[in-house]
Amino acid sequence: xxxxxxxxxxxxxxxxxxxxxxxxxxxxxxxxxxxxxxxxxxxxxxxxxxxxxxxxxxxxxxxxxxxxxxxxxxxxxxxxxxxxxxxxxxxxxxxxxxxxxxxxxxxxxxxxxxxxxxxxxxxxxxxxxxxxxxxxxxxxxxxxxxxxxxxxxxxxxxxxxxxxxxxxxxxxxxxxxxxxxxxxxxxxxxxxxxxxxxxxxxxxxxxxxxxxxxxxxx
Amino acid sequence: xxxxxxxxxxxxxxxxxxxxxxxxxxxxxxxxxxxxxxxxxxxxxxxxxxxxxxxxxxxxxxxxxxxxxxxxxxxxxxxxxxxxxxxxxxxxxxxxxxxxxxxxxxxxxxxxxxxxxxxxxxxxxxxxxxxxxxxxxxxxxxxxxxxxxxxxxxxxxxxxxxxxxxxxxxxxxxxxxxxxxxxxxxxxxxxxxxxxxxxxxxxxxxxxxxxxxxxxxxxxxxxxxxxxxxxxxxxxxxxxxxxxxxxxxxxxxxxxxxxxxxxxxxxxxxxxxxxxxxxxxxxxxxxxxxxxxxxxxxxxxxxxxxxxxxxxxxxxxxxxxxxxxxxxxxxxxxxxxxxxxxxxxxxxxxxxxxxxxxxxxxxxxxxxxxxxxxxxxxxxxxxxxxxxxxxxxxxxxxxxxxxxxxxxxxxxxxxxxxxxxxxxxxxxxxxxxxxxxxxxxxxxxxxxxxxxxxxxxxxxxxxxxxxxxxxxxxxxxxxxxxxxxxxxxxxxxxxxxxxxxxxxxxxxxxxxxxxxxxxxxxxxxxxxxxxxxxxxxxxxxxxxxxxxxxxxxxxxxxxxxxxxxxxxxxxxxxxxxxxxxxxxxxxxxxxxxxxxxxxx
Numbered sequence: 046x047x048x049x050x051x052x053x054x055x056x057x058x059x060x061x062x063x064x065x066x067x068x069x070x071x072x073x074x075x076x077x078x079x080x081x082x083x084x085x086x087x088x089x090x091x092x093x094x095x096x097x098x099x100x101x102x103x104x105x106x107x108x109x110x111x112x113x114x115x116x117x118x119x120x121x122x123x124x125x126x127x128x129x130x131x132x133x134x135x136x137x138x139x140x141x142x143x144x145x146x147x148x149x150x151x152x153x154x155x156x157x158x159x160x161x162x163x164x165x166x167x168x169x170x171x172x173x174x175x176x177x178x179x180x181x182x183x184x185x186x187x188x189x190x191x192x193x194x195x196x197x198x199x200x201x202x203x204x205x206x207x208x209x210x211x212x213x214x215x216x217x218x219x220x221x222x223x224x225x226x227x228x229x230x231x232x233x234x235x236x237x238x239x240x241x242x243x244x245x246x247x248x249x250x251x252x253x254x255x256x257x258x259x260x261x262x263x
Numbered sequence: 264x265x266x267x268x269x270x271x272x273x274x275x276x277x278x279x280x281x282x283x284x285x286x287x288x289x290x291x292x293x294x295x296x297x298x299x300x301x302x303x304x305x306x307x308x309x310x311x312x313x314x315x316x317x318x319x320x321x322x323x324x325x326x327x328x329x330x331x332x333x334x335x336x337x338x339x340x341x342x343x344x345x346x347x348x349x350x351x352x353x354x355x356x357x358x359x360x361x362x363x364x365x366x367x368x369x370x371x372x373x374x375x376x377x378x379x380x381x382x383x384x385x386x387x388x389x390x391x392x393x394x395x396x397x398x399x400x401x402x403x404x405x406x407x408x409x410x411x412x413x414x415x416x417x418x419x420x421x422x423x424x425x426x427x428x429x430x431x432x433x434x435x436x437x438x439x440x441x442x443x444x445x446x447x448x449x450x451x452x453x454x455x456x457x458x459x460x461x462x463x464x465x466x467x468x469x470x471x472x473x474x475x476x477x478x479x480x481x482x483x484x485x486x487x488x489x490x491x492x493x494x495x496x497x498x499x500x501x502x503x504x505x506x507x508x509x510x511x512x513x514x515x516x517x518x519x520x521x522x523x524x525x526x527x528x529x530x531x532x533x534x535x536x537x538x539x540x541x542x543x544x545x546x547x548x549x550x551x552x553x554x555x556x557x558x559x560x561x562x563x564x565x566x567x568x569x570x571x572x573x574x575x576x577x578x579x580x581x582x583x584x585x586x587x588x589x590x591x592x593x594x595x596x597x598x599x600x601x602x603x604x605x606x607x608x609x610x611x612x613x614x615x616x617x618x619x620x621x622x623x624x625x626x627x628x629x630x631x632x633x634x635x636x637x638x639x640x641x642x643x644x645x646x647x648x649x650x651x652x653x654x655x656x657x658x659x660x661x662x663x664x665x666x667x668x669x670x671x672x673x674x675x676x677x678x679x680x681x682x683x684x685x686x687x688x689x690x691x692x693x694x695x696x697x698x699x700x701x702x703x704x705x706x707x708x709x710x711x712x713x714x715x716x717x718x719x720x721x722x723x724x725x726x727x728x729x730x731x732x733x734x735x736x737x738x739x740x741x742x743x744x745x746x747x748x749x750x751x752x753x754x755x756x757x758x759x760x761x762x763x764x765x766x767x768x769x770x771x772x773x774x775x776x777x778x779x780x781x782x783x784x785x786x787x788x789x790x791x792x793x794x795x796x797x798x799x800x801x802x803x804x805x806x807x808x809x810x811x812x813x814x815x816x817x818x819x820x821x822x823x824x825x826x827x828x829x830x831x832x833x834x835x836x837x838x839x840x841x842x843x844x845x846x847x848x849x850x851x852x853x854x855x856x857x858x859x860x861x862x863x
Contacts, residue, residue: 061470066390070466077458077496084504084534088519091530099525174516175524195524199517203508 099194136233292392301373308365324759352421359424382797385473405453412445420446428520464492475815487552498541505534536587550687561637562629575614635709639690646682671731702783719765
């Protein structure tokens with residue numbers, strides 16, 4: 046048997062699952078990610094129950110309409126990701142490239158809007174550090190006194206920040222996938238990279254829906 | 264896929280290819296080489312941890328006296344060779360940190376996970392060889408950062424390996440600023456090694472098994488490593504999250520765990536022990552699996568209750584998630600919650616006892632070969648029983664309130680982690696050394712090392728129970744500052760002397776290890792006459808492991824079968840009826856079993 050033939054031989058799984066290694070590995074890795082976000086979200090829940098006085102009503106400090114729009118964007122990017130996967134399943138490389146590019150642009154916009162939001166909040170004094178925190182509510186037309194407490198800022202930035210880092214890494218990974226797709230690296234038969242990055246992307250999207258609910262809406 | 268395709272040579276490593284020094288020995292993707300790299304790195308960190316322990320014991324055995332070679336240390340640590348209290352805090356912290364994260368974890372999961380999983384399930388390598396290489400190379404980097412923290416201003420972290428908040432959130436009490444930050448950074452980094460390793464182990468076991476290797480034909484060592492990988496995968500990210508929040512408290516002034524900003528110090532304890540208790544089983548389950556292999560093989564008997572052994576491993580791993588509060592009975596946690604944790608903790612005695620009795624049942628009336636691996640394995644069982652029994656004392660909240668943070672817990676955890684994990688590792692290293700390096704370790708030296716280790720281990724750690732019962736606190740710099748502890752000084756000196764002997768005895772092991780690399784007896788494929796797949800290939804196995812895809816026909820513990828030609832039946836030996844009563848070597852494509860054998 047020639048080397049090339051061996052290299053492409055289906056080494057997959059006799060007694061194993063009917064899933065290729067990369068996909069299985071991504072699923073397993075995402076379980077680990079679930080636990081990571083659990084530690085952050087769990088800390089948030091405990092701190093918030095212990096110190097409700099550190100939090101304000103929804104929308105007083107955080108800009109809910111802007112972030113709702115951003116959430117909509119991120120959900121759209123999951124749709125475009127599905128479209129990209131469907132395109133290559135059908136063997137349509139042009140459509141794959143287009144939908145991947147759309148996903149990258151929307152994902153990058155999400156991070157961009159988050160940065161804009163951070164700058165605005167930081168300017169108002171909504172900061173993670175204990176000494177620097179003095180957020181002034183935008184819900185209050187007269188400005189008013191400092192609202193909430195430093196745990197609000199700290200948990201907000203920790204959770205949304207790590208989510209943003211995950212989105213950024215996803216965008217970078219998508220750019221690599223996009224470049225490979227431009228070179229025709231994915232075919233109807235072999236497009237593992239698209240599927241695996243898609244899994245990650247949907248996970249990041251799902252986490253955001255939870256974070257948006259508990260951080261902004263509750 | 265037709266069955267004949269599967270039996271064809273796989274892996275594409277048939278032709279000889281020379282990868283050169285760097286890719287063979289440094290940046291190797293071969294799981295066996297990575298296992299050996301992990302072995303040498305973790306043995307180095309075991310030495311580091313041992314030296315730190317030696318300094319701790321010097322201070323306790325001979326408080327305030329200049330340490331031999333102590334004048335080599337800078338004045339910020341030990342002026343004139345006399346250990347400073349601040350340095351002592353760093354010593355106990357870093358001893359535990361190195362031993363847990365850089366010696367035991369890499370040795371158990373890193374060395375044996377890499378060595379055994381692909382070989383025992385009949386795979387050519389891990390599912391993700393490059394990720395595997397990454398997971399190794401992260402470890403020495405993180406270890407170097409941890410070592411470097413001794414030499415920054417303020418010294419290494421001194422808030423204990425548990426780094427309880429608020430003590431760890433700021434240097435104002437410990438005097439350690441940068442050291443604590445480096446401690447956090449190093450552990451965050453080494454966590455990635457555990458997670459990438461775990462992703463690899465889980466995927467490999469699920470997806471890369473050879474035909475016929477059904478779930479209940481997997482050897483117990485691989486079962487234990489597989490379950491350990493799940494614990495690593497799910498527990499380590501919790502710690503990483505907590506470490507990052509603590510790092511924020513240290514660096515950018517947040518108040519997650521600081522009392523100053525109405526943070527919750529207790530939250531840190533919950534996060535730490537939610538990771539920390541599964542971690543305890545990460546450190547013991549692989550040793551249990553390896554000892555099971557050795558006891559069955561060296562008693563020439565099928566393991567007693569194979570299914571019960573697997574289910575007990577899984578039960579321990581599951582229960583490990585709901586007992587973390589037993590570390591926190593004294594933290595101010597709701598006593599009602601304490602009772603719940605007490606009950607769940609006691610339940611763990613059931614699967615542990617199942618395992619212990621099954622080991623004894625395996626040995627019972629076996630044809631026991633008392634060689635070094637078995638001696639270490641039996642030591643593991645007996646010392647684990649002592650550690651387990653003292654664990655029940657700690658599990659009972661009213662008793663724990665008295666014993667908490669005394670030397671009783673120090674004795675308990677060293678019975679489990681040294682008597683358990685380390686003797687389990689000696690058992691594993693001596694048993695699989697021939698597979699790793701192609702030569703046997705010297706049996707006489709191995710036995711001398713075992714008997715001296717066993718004696719001086721017990722003389723070191725058993726008296727610590729007494730110290731604890733009499734009230735000596737854990738992590739105390741100089742117990743003589745309390746009048747009621749002054750009478751314990753002779754016992755402390757006794758312990759220290761025995762610890763120095765225990766540590767010196769390990770030189771025999773190191774010598775044996777190094778000497779046998781060159782001068783040991785050639786091992787051959789299967790020196791122990793064992794059944795599992797790793798013994799069907801040359802020692803050390805070639806790149807790609809198996810010349811052709813092995814086919815598994817039977818469970819891993821068919822020893823002393825009356826129909827077997829010798830007294831054992833390797834897993835890849837076809838049923839006798841298929842071959843006309845002859846036992847044959849490696850199966851050919853023609854002997855591929857029917858589909859029914861291949862089922863999941």
